[in-house]
Amino acid sequence: MRDSLVIRIMLLSAIWIGIALMVTAWILTTIYRDHSEGYYDNHVQIHLNELVAALESGPSGQVELSSRPTDPNYSKAGSGWYWEVRHGDRLLAASRSLGNSRLDIRDRDVSILGSVLNAPGPNLQPLRIHAVKTTLPGSESPVTILASAPAVHVAEDVRDYGWHIFLSFLALGAGLALAVVVQVRMALRPLKNVELAIARVREGEREQLDGRFPNELQRLVDALNDLLQHNAFLLRRARQQVGDLAHALKSPLTVIKNEAHSIPEPQAGLIKREVQDIAGNVEHYLTRARSSGNNHLLGERTPVCTVVDDLVFAMRSIHHDKAIQLQTDCGQGCVFGGEQEDLEEMIGNLLDNACKWAAGNVRISCRQIERALHIRIEDDGPGIPASQQERALQRGVRLESSSPGYGLGLAIVSELAELYDGSLKLCDSSHGGLCATLILPAARSPIQETS
C-alpha cells in the first residue's frame, strides 16, 4: 500500500479511539459491577437485619425466631436466595428454598461485625453470603445468621450492561471515525489547491503559485515560489551569458573572415571555410543551449499569432524591395507549448527563406490538429527538387551557395523542432514553390478548477 497521509491519520485515530473506548468501557463496567453488587448486598443486608431483629431468647435460655422474611424468593427451591440461623451446632431455622441443604459456612469464618463471603451453595451455585454472629442475653453459645443472594444476578446484570456499553460504544466509535475522515479531508483540502497551483505553473499559465494558503502550507508555497524565482533567474542569466558569448565570438569571426581576403589562395579559402564552420557550430550549440535550458521544465505558452505578426512586420521591412504579398491565416486559438524565442527562430527562418525565394506570394497558416500545431509556410518561388528536400534539412548543407538562407536556416529550424519532439517537413507547394510544414506541440488547454 502506498504511504498516504490520510491513511496514516485515520489509522492512528482508529487505534486511539479504540483504546480510549475500551478503557472507558472497562471503567464503566467496573463501576456498574460495584453498583450492582451494592444493590444486592443492600437487599440481603436488610433481610439479615430483619432476621437478627426477629431473634428472641426464651425463658429457659433457648433461642427462637419470632418471624421470617416474607420475600417469596426464599420459598422457591434452588433460587439462590437463602437464609439460615444456627445456634451453636444446632440449626434453628432455614428458608424453604434451601430444602435439606445447608450453607457451607463455618462459624469461625463469621465475624461479630458481619462478613460478606463469596462461596458456592447447594449444587455449587455461586452465592454471595452475608453473615453475622451474635450472642443473645442469657445464652452461652452465639447465634450465626446467614443470608444469601445468587451471585449470578450480578454477573447477568453486568453482562447485560456490558453488552449495551459495547453496542453504544461501537456506534460512538463509528461516529468518531467518520468525523476523523471528514476532518482529514477538510484539513487536507488546501493540499489539493497547492497541487492545482503547481499544475498551473507546470502548464505555463502562471509563473508563481498564487492564492492564500493556511500558515503551515504558506511557508511551503513561499519556499517553492522562491525556488521558481531562483530558477527563472538562473535561466535568464544563462541566456544572457549565451548571448554575450555569441557577441564575443562573432565580431572576431567577422574580422578573421574578412581579413582572409588579404591572404593569397588557397589559404584564404581554407580560413574562410573554417570560419564558416565555426560560425555554424557556434550557432548550433548556442541554439541548443538556449532551448534546452527550459524545455520540458516549465510549460511555456506562446500565442502563434503575435509571433507571426511581429515577423510579418520584419519581413515587410527586410524584403521591402520585392513587394511580396504576405498572406497570414493563423487560427486565434493556436498556442505553442514552448519558448517564444524558439518559435520566432523557426517561423522567422522559414518566412525569411520563403520571402527570399518567392516570386511575389508567401502564405503562412496555422491549424491545431488534436495536440499538435501545423504551421505551414508556402511560397511561389522555384522550390527545392523532391530529391534534395531531405538533404536540405541536414546541418551545414547549403543548396544554393550564392544566396544565403536555405540550408543553414532550414537545418536550425528542423533541429529546434526536434527539441520539442516536433518536426519540419518539406514538400512542393500548390503555389509552385516550397511548402514547409512545422509540426509542434500545442500548449495544453488552461487547467479547470476541480471543486
Place this chain on the structure above:
Amino acid sequence: MRLLVVEDNTELARQLKATLEQELYVVDLATDGQQGFHLGNTEPYDLVILDLGLPLLDGLTILRRWRETGRDMPVLVLTARGTWREKVAGLRAGADDYLAKPFEFEELLARVEVLLRRAGGSASNVLRHGDIELDPVGLRITYHGRPINLTAYEFRTLDYLMRHPGKVVSKTELIEHIYDQDFDLDSNVIEVLINRLRGKLSPGCIVTRRGLGYQIGESDPDA
C-alpha cells in the same frame, strides 16, 4: 556619401572603415554608444552602420533616440546574436536593415548601396544624368559612353550631387558629406573640385546657383 560606423570591436571597426573608404565613402568611427549617439545626432550622415551590443549605450536605445528626435538617415544594424527577436526589435526601433555577424563585407557593401539608393528614391543600380553615368558599386564613371578618371574627392562630389538630382546643394552640405568630421570648413576646395569636374565632363553639367550652391539637373517643379 558620408557614413558613420558605430562598432566597439576596434579591429572590426578598422576593417569596416578601410573597406568602406576603398569604395570612396567618407567614414567616421565611433567605438562606444555615447560617442556614436552624439555623432549621429549632430552630423549629417547619409547612412549609419550600428552595432547593437555597445558599451555605455546600447544600439537599440541609440536608434530609438535618433528616431524620436527626427533623425531619419538609413540605419543598417549589425547583430551578433542574430535572433529574430533582436532583428524584430531593431526593425521596430527604426532600423532599415540588419546584418548578422559574421558577415561578408561584399554583403555589407551591397546592403549599404541598396539603402543609399532607397533613400535617394532610385531603384536603378547606376546613377544617370544626361550623358553622365555613375556606377557607385563599380566606382565607374562614363561620359558619352567613354570612361572618365576621377580622383576620390571628385567622385564623391559627383556622387553626392547625382544622388540628389535637381536639389541645390550648398558648399557646407557638400563638405559635410564628402569629408570626414575633422575637415576645415573655410577652405576653397569645393570650388576647385567643381571646376575640375566641369573640365573633365562638360562645363554646363554642374550649375552654380549663386549664393546658394550647386545643382545637377533641373529643379523639381513641385519642390
